[in-house]
Amino acid sequence: MASSRDAITSVGNINIDGAGTVNATSTEHDAIDAGGDVAIKGSGNVNATGDSDGIRADGNITIDNSGTVTAKATEDQGIDANENLIIKGGGKVEASSIKDNAIWADGNIEISDGSQVKASSEEDAAIDGKNSLTVTNASLNASGVGYGIYVYKGITLDGATVTVRASSDGGEVSALFTDEDDIVIKNGSTVDALAEGRFSVAISTSNFYSGEAGGHIYISDSVVKAIARYAETGGDGPDHYSGDQDGEIAPERRGVNFGIFARTKEGITPATISILRSKVTAEGDTAAIFALAMSADGKAIGTIEIEGATIQTPEGGKVIDYRNKEELSDGIVYEAGQTIGTGDAVIDSPYNEAVAKSTVIAPPEETKPGEKPGETKPGSKSKSAKTTKTVAVAVTGAKIAGKLAATGDASSAAIVAAALAGTAAIAAAPW
Numbered sequence: 001m002a003s004s005r006d007a008i009t010s011v012g013n014i015n016i017d018g019a020g021t022v023n024a025t026s027t028e029h030d031a032i033d034a035g036g037d038v039a040i041k042g043s044g045n046v047n048a049t050g051d052s053d054g055i056r057a058d059g060n061i062t063i064d065n066s067g068t069v070t071a072k073a074t075e076d077q078g079i080d081a082n083e084n085l086i087i088k089g090g091g092k093v094e095a096s097s098i099k100d101n102a103i104w105a106d107g108n109i110e111i112s113d114g115s116q117v118k119a120s121s122e123e124d125a126a127i128d129g130k131n132s133l134t135v136t137n138a139s140l141n142a143s144g145v146g147y148g149i150y151v152y153k154g155i156t157l158d159g160a161t162v163t164v165r166a167s168s169d170g171g172e173v174s175a176l177f178t179d180e181d182d183i184v185i186k187n188g189s190t191v192d193a194l195a196e197g198r199f200s201v202a203i204s205t206s207n208f209y210s211g212e213a214g215g216h217i218y219i220s221d222s223v224v225k226a227i228a229r230y231a232e233t234g235g236d237g238p239d240h241y242s243g244d245q246d247g248e249i250a251p252e253r254r255g256v257n258f259g260i261f262a263r264t265k266e267g268i269t270p271a272t273i274s275i276l277r278s279k280v281t282a283e284g285d286t287a288a289i290f291a292l293a294m295s296a297d298g299k300a301i302g303t304i305e306i307e308g309a310t311i312q313t314p315e316g317g318k319v320i321d322y323r324n325k326e327e328l329s330d331g332i333v334y335e336a337g338q339t340i341g342t343g344d345a346v347i348d349s350p351y352n353e354a355v356a357k358s359t360v361i362a363p364p365e366e367t368k369p370g371e372k373p374g375e376t377k378p379g380s381k382s383k384s385a386k387t388t389k390t391v392a393v394a395v396t397g398a399k400i401a402g403k404l405a406a407t408g409d410a411s412s413a414a415i416v417a418a419a420l421a422g423t424a425a426i427a428a429a430p431w
Contacts, residue, residue: 007030008031022045028051032048034058037059039061043067048072049071060084071095072097073100074097077097092117098121100123107131125166126164127150132154135160140161142165143166146172163193165195166196177204180206185217195228197255198230200255201284202227216271228284228285258290271293280309292336302338313358318340321336339355340361
């Protein structure tokens, strides 16, 4: 079937239910486009491929399905929900985009009930959301450029298996990031995050807004691996600098790379990284783990809290203090925090040789025989109007319900742009 409209479209809701297969392909527009909600239920398979979006809705998108849902896009999102995105039912969901996000939601993103989600983008973040991301007893694999997962209002991984990859050709990169809220990893979750770029962080949260919550990372009863590596293309190739630390402010070509990083400025409470009965492996070409609070009076202090676990590496590793004062054009900024390192001195630069670039923290039962545990301290995007395009649809064995529109409707979805300023001493870090 050839058409100049979306492959499957409705001014209201679209419901796909059953055990059959729905194939929707548009060479220039959306594969599935609803003015209301999209609901995919049952045990069938849905294959949606659009030049614009794969599956989009002005309302909620709910996938409660034990089959496989595939959503592919070229110009826009694989899955585009202007409200909430809910994935459950134990099936597989694969979303991808060449030029935009694989998954975007203006509301919350919830993945649960044994569902297996894979999201990948060739030129943008794999998952981008204006509110929160929750993964409960489900798996998520995300791979993107610039960001792997970027949501604005918190990330909760509860009994989840999550793998995130993010890369860039020399720019800033965050694998797992939230702004203005916390990251919570708990109840046997397994998280593997890798970020590669000049300015990179594997797992990070920040809060720069007075009166807002956020800027804290809580890891309990879980296994976490967070690696941030320096990567740069062109010129002389990668500028690896870990062998020649002098404690001074970074030169122009030295990057900033943290495995786990929490940062606050004027937040309700200072940055905190809490590790409870968990195994954490963190690596960063600048620092493995860093908690930083910025303030005008120096009273706010970022902290690292470890309970029910010990620092296995580096040898003699402990939580050490960081303090720095910077005089900027708009006034004095005090930086105070903690990192993992060696020695007893208070450091004033993240490039100090005492800072651990690699660390393993694990419960006592995982301490290797003969090892002496280290000392611990407790503790916008907008969617443009769509043009008339050509589509094709194939539907077999499944029910599709909805009030079909004569033409695809134009819509827009706004995303809040985040300008994440760098700290003074941690030079040029953009997130």
